[in-house]
Amino acid sequence: MTAIALAAPKRIILRSPGYWKSTFQRLARDKVAMTALGVIAALFLCAIFAPLIAPADPNAASMIRRLRPIGTPNYPLGSDELGRDMLSRLIYGARLSLIIGVTPVPIAFVIGSAIGILAGYAGGLFNTIIMRTVDVFYAFPSVLLAVALSGALGSGLTNTLVSLTVVFIPQIARIAESVTTQVRQLDYVEAARASGAPAYRIILEQVLGNVLAPIFVFATSLISVSMILASGLSFLGLGVRPPDAEWGLMLNTLRTAIYANPLVAILPGVMIFITSISFNLLSDGLRSAMDVKS
Amino acid sequence: MYAYAFKRLLHIIPVAIGVSIFCFLLIHIAPGDPLAAILPSDATAEFQAQMRTLYGFDKPLIVQYGLWAMRALQGDLGLSIATGRSVSGEIASAAVNSIILAVAATFIGFTLGALLGFMAGFLRGTWVDRLASSLSILGVCVPHYWLGMVLVVIFSVTLGWLPATGGGPGGSAGRAFDWAYFRYLLLPAITMSVIPMGIIARTVRSLVSDVMAQDFVQTLSAKGQMAPRIIRHVIRNAAPTALSVMGLQLGYLLGGSILIETVFSWPGTGFLLNGAIFTRDLPLLQGTILVLAMFFVSLNLIVDLLQGIIDPRIQRS
Numbered sequence: 203m204t205a206i207a208l209a210a211p212k213r214i215i216l217r218s219p220g221y222w223k224s225t226f227q228r229l230a231r232d233k234v235a236m237t238a239l240g241v242i243a244a245l246f247l248c249a250i251f252a253p254l255i256a257p258a259d260p261n262a263a264s265m266i267r268r269l270r271p272i273g274t275p276n277y278p279l280g281s282d283e284l285g286r287d288m289l290s291r292l293i294y295g296a297r298l299s300l301i302i303g304v305t306p307v308p309i310a311f312v313i314g315s316a317i318g319i320l321a322g323y324a325g326g327l328f329n330t331i332i333m334r335t336v337d338v339f340y341a342f343p344s345v346l347l348a349v350a351l352s353g354a355l356g357s358g359l360t361n362t363l364v365s366l367t368v369v370f371i372p373q374i375a376r377i378a379e380s381v382t383t384q385v386r387q388l389d390y391v392e393a394a395r396a397s398g399a400p401a402y403r404i405i406l407e408q409v410l411g412n413v414l415a416p417i418f419v420f421a422t423s424l425i426s427v428s429m430i431l432a433s434g435l436s437f438l439g440l441g442v443r444p445p446d447a448e449w450g451l452m453l454n455t456l457r458t459a460i461y462a463n464p465l466v467a468i469l470p471g472v473m474i475f476i477t478s479i480s481f482n483l484l485s486d487g488l489r490s491a492m493d494v495k496s
Numbered sequence: 497m498y499a500y501a502f503k504r505l506l507h508i509i510p511v512a513i514g515v516s517i518f519c520f521l522l523i524h525i526a527p528g529d530p531l532a533a534i535l536p537s538d539a540t541a542e543f544q545a546q547m548r549t550l551y552g553f554d555k556p557l558i559v560q561y562g563l564w565a566m567r568a569l570q571g572d573l574g575l576s577i578a579t580g581r582s583v584s585g586e587i588a589s590a591a592v593n594s595i596i597l598a599v600a601a602t603f604i605g606f607t608l609g610a611l612l613g614f615m616a617g618f619l620r621g622t623w624v625d626r627l628a629s630s631l632s633i634l635g636v637c638v639p640h641y642w643l644g645m646v647l648v649v650i651f652s653v654t655l656g657w658l659p660a661t662g663g664g665p666g667g668s669a670g671r672a673f674d675w676a677y678f679r680y681l682l683l684p685a686i687t688m689s690v691i692p693m694g695i696i697a698r699t700v701r702s703l704v705s706d707v708m709a710q711d712f713v714q715t716l717s718a719k720g721q722m723a724p725r726i727i728r729h730v731i732r733n734a735a736p737t738a739l740s741v742m743g744l745q746l747g748y749l750l751g752g753s754i755l756i757e758t759v760f761s762w763p764g765t766g767f768l769l770n771g772a773i774f775t776r777d778l779p780l781l782q783g784t785i786l787v788l789a790m791f792f793v794s795l796n797l798i799v800d801l802l803q804g805i806i807d808p809r810i811q812r813s
Contacts, residue, residue, distance in 0.1 A: 338514030341793045342785075345752035350785045353773040354522040430639045434755050437641050438770060453642060457759075460660075464649040471642025479637040486633075 228491040235487020238480040245477055249296035256290035260447045269463040280466035282452065283459045284445075288466055291447040292473055298448040302362050302441060303429035303477070309363075310370035311421040317371070318378025319413060323386055323405055333379060339372035348431050352440040362441045366432055370424055377420045381413045419489045426482035433474045449473045497804065504800050512793055516568065519786040520561050523778050573783035578775040583783035586768060591787070593663055594757070594764030598749040600681055601688035606742045608689070609696030616697065617704025618727075628697050635694020644687040644759040651683060658683050661761040684760040688753070692745035699741045703734035736807040743799035747792040 229235055248255060257278070264285035272280045279288040321332035339347065351365035385391060386409065394404045433450025435441040442448045444455065449470040456467040539547070548554050555563075567573075573583035616628035652660035658679050707713060707730045716726050754766035761767065765784055772780035 334510055335514065337511050338518060341511050341515045341796075342518075342789050343748045343751035343792060345754060346785060346788055346792075349754055349769065349773070350519075350522060350781070351525075353769070353781050353785075354526040354778070356527060426637055430637070433639060434641060437755065438758060438773065440773060450639075453645070457645065460645060460648060461653055464653050468642065468646055468649060471639055471645060474639045474642060475637065478639065479633065482633060482637045 225491050229487055232487040232491065235484050235491070238483035238487065241476065241480040242484060245296050245300065245480075248293050249300050252294045252297060256287075256293045258287035258290045260286060260290040260294040261445055262286060269459050269466065271463060272465055279469060280463060282456055282466065288469060291452060292449070292469060295447040295449045295452060295470065295473065298359070298442050298446055299429070299433060299450070299474070299477070302359065302366070302432040302436070302448070304425055306363055306366035306370055306432070307421055307425045307428050309367045310374050310424075311417070313367070314371040314374025314421075315378045315414070315417050318375035318380075318417070319382045319405060319409060321375070322379040322382025322413075323401070323409060325383070325386070329379070332375070336372040336376050336379075339368075340376070344369050344427065344431060345434065348435060349438065349440065352435050357440050357443055359442050362432060362435055365435070366428060369431070370421075370428065373424065374417060374421055378413065378417050381416050382409060385409055385412045415492050419485065419492055422485040422488055423482070426478045426485065429474060429478045429481060497808075500804050501801055504797055504804075508793060508797050512790065515789045515793060516565055516786065517561065519782050519789065520564050522782050522785065524557070526778055568786065573786070574779040576772075576777055576780045578771070578777045578780070583780050586780060587765060587784055587787050590763060590765045590768040590784075593762060594750055594753055594766065597681065597684055597688065597757070597762055597764055598746055598753060600685040601749055602692055602742060602746045603689075604685055605689035605692035605745065606696055609693040610700050610738060612693075613697035613700025614704055617701040617708065618730075620705055625701070628701055632694035632698040635690045635697075638690060640687055640691060641755040641759050643690060644684065644756055647683050647687055648759075661759075663761070663763040684756055684762050687759070688749055688756050692742070692749065695745060696738065696741060700734060700738050703737055704730055707733045736803055739806070740799045740803045743795060743802070747795040750795075751788045751792050 258276075264281070267277070267281055267285040268283060269285075270277045270281040272278070274280060277287055277289075279292065282288055282291065317332060321329045342350065348365050348369050351368055352361055355361040355365065391404060391408050394408050399407075432441060433448070433453070436448050436450030437454045439451075439454060442451055444451060452470040453467075453474075456470065460467045553560065571584050573587070575581065576583050576586055579586070612624075612628045612631065616625040619625060648660045651658045660683075662680050710733075713726060713729065716729065750765070752766075753762075753764060754769050756762070757764045757766035758770045765788060769781065769784045771777070772784060
């Protein structure tokens with residue numbers, strides 16, 4: 203026998219880190235995505251702790267201190283057309299802007315995935331009916347569909363959320379249907395069906411785990427669009443109502459002040475831009491970390 | 497070709513019917529009595545009953561839809577509450593302005609986007625490539641209504657070069673292809689062009705790099721063909737997809753122009769829609785959305801057919 207001793211077997215068998223863990227490890231190495239995540243986290247913290255951070259009451263108007271420029275004492279970012287402190291309104295604005303911009307996507311993700319996965323798995327007539335309905339919604343550019351629904355339902359927080367959710371459900375359902383149709387034809391699904399597993403078990407155990415990643419990545423990419431659309435609806439007067447602080451609405455009311463104080467008037471748009479681009483970059487990072495092809 | 501065209505047409509019909517049902521239902525999902533939305537608030541009870549019968553609101557929903565759809569097919573979309581004029585007439589005069597704006601924006605966006613995307617695909621991994629990808633992310637993420645305001649701040653408020661709002665020197669009536677009119681078109685068109693520019697740049701970049709990776713391009717360069725000839729081949733292969741993306745973008749811009757037209761008070765369909773929302777003019781809202789959606793559907797069909805003509809391989813797939 204040889205004198206060389208073998209290493210303990212348990213040291214040779216390496217455990218694979220697992221799908222989610224390796225995804226997060228890859229994401230954590232992505233500097234751009236991490237920066238975007240940091241910005242988003244900061245925005246959420248601003249929204250949650252707005253009363254603690256904001257230097258002034260966002261609704262305290264002052265007719266004699268209207269449209270102060272950036273850098274005025276007590277008004278670090280100036281004041282708006284009703285003399286309200288811009289910095290405080292931008293901080294408080296994060297609350298409603300993030301609520302109306304972000305919430306529709308997870309709701310649409312759940313409903314759209316359910317519809318799409320069922321349609322993709324069932325196939326046949328059910329699939330045709332669902333996918334033709336989805337086609338109808340695809341006949342509207344997103345902005346037009348959102349405006350049509352909000353315009354008919356009227357302004358307000360709930361109606362905005364409903365309209366945007368309806369805009370995103372067909373988009374998510376279409377992606378979910380196409381990936382499910384691909385997975386459904388794979389051998390292990392056939393095998394499960396042949397061994398007599400009921401449909402709901404196959405969907406939950408074989409299909410769901412394999413389709414969720416691409417649907418999820420697509421849904422995260424919609425948040426950036428949703429932020430712009432939601433604030434756009436408010437900008438048109440279709441979203442939240444005054445005097446609530448919301449970036450799109452602030453942009454709308456400050457439009458009249460564009461000659462008097464242009465730099466203050468464009469500030470809320472900067473916030474929408476930063477939020478939208480952060481969500482977009484994070485979604486891009488997630489896409490490559492999860493290795494989903496677009 | 498005819499079989500392909502027929503198939504596409506058959507596919508479009510159910511979508512068009514679905515779109516019309518959606519638009520029809522818009523008045524019914526609106527809170528309150530649909531009649532109340534159509535009539536002025538001070539209408540007498542007798543007049544209300546008369547109108548109820550006339551519009552068919554006393555009939556079952558499906559019959560109402562049939563009547564509405566028949567009228568819509570004949571170009572009768574009802575009367576605007578705010579102005580009392582026919583909705584179709586209002587849309588027709590606004591549509592011209594919207595089309596001018598959307599075509600101008602698509603032209604700017606496509607020219608710059610295709611150029612940028614082409615260079616990025618040809619020079620992959622260089623600074624041009626990085627610039628193109630950054631610009632395409634910015635183009636998608638920027639709230640374009642805000643970008644419009646920023647451009648107004650720069651070019652109208654600060655520099656005073658271009659007018660901030662309006663549809664031309666003589667309002668919506670004065671359309672002439674001269675510099676005076678062009679000045680009004682420039683800012684909204686540039687603002688609008690940012691959206692397709694990024695998307696087209698990204699599409700063209702990936703098309704070009706795909707074609708560049710193909711064997712025949714390798715062969716061409718191995719045979720000592722010069723860059724201009726290779727570029728010609730690359731363009732021929734990338735053009736059909738790029739053009740179809742452009743067509744779709746034109747549709748998106750026309751349908752989604754409401755925000756930019758509102759910022760610049762450009763008297764197009766988006767501006768009309770915005771007015772309809774403010775005055776709760778539901779027939780005008782419904783009619784405008786129907787026309788815009790149908791236009792988008794037809795444009796998709798035309799793009800599909802053109803693509804089938806340019807690239808016969810698509811017909812077989």
